[in-house]
Amino acid sequence: MSRLSMNRLSPRRLAAINATLLCALVVLCLAPIPGQAAPQPERARGNYTMVSGRVQGSNTHGLYLLDAANQELVALRWEIGRNGLVTIGYRSLTADAKATKGTR
Incomplete structure (x- = not known):
């Protein structure tokens, strides 16, 4: 809007426009x-069991x-270079059970 039309x-009218914009x-x-x-x-709160064992395809x-x-x-391994645990893999046992139920 030009300066001339703003003065008019x-x-x-300005209050009505502001109220409309606010709504x-x-x-x-x-x-x-x-x-x-x-x-x-x-x-659910976790109920954890931890077991150590060999990883397939690795020594x-x-x-x-x-x-x-x-x-x-969850499968983890210790990585010396990072000085920490690294995730090898994750499995949902519920999803695996549902998948094998259909193959029997």
């Missing part, structure tokens, strides 16, 4: 976002962590 707008902003902020993920269910040992409550297994 009455204060009531539009409130509607946009409160509207749900399409495709927004549903909240994840809470995980090193690994550390296997089983979370019995959530039916998950």
Whole structure:
């Protein structure tokens, strides 16, 4: 808008425009976002078992962590260069059980 047309707008008109813009902003902020993920269910508190053993295809040992409550297994190994544990793999035992149930 030019300076001339801004001077012609009455204060009531400006207040109405501001109120309309504020309402539009409130509607946009409160509207749900399409495709927004549903909240994840809470995980059960873990019930862990740790076992050491050889890793297939390697001459090193690994550390296997089983979370019995959530039916998950993680394989780890110690890496000297990093001076820490590195993940070898992860398995969902629930998904594996469902997959093998269909093959029998």
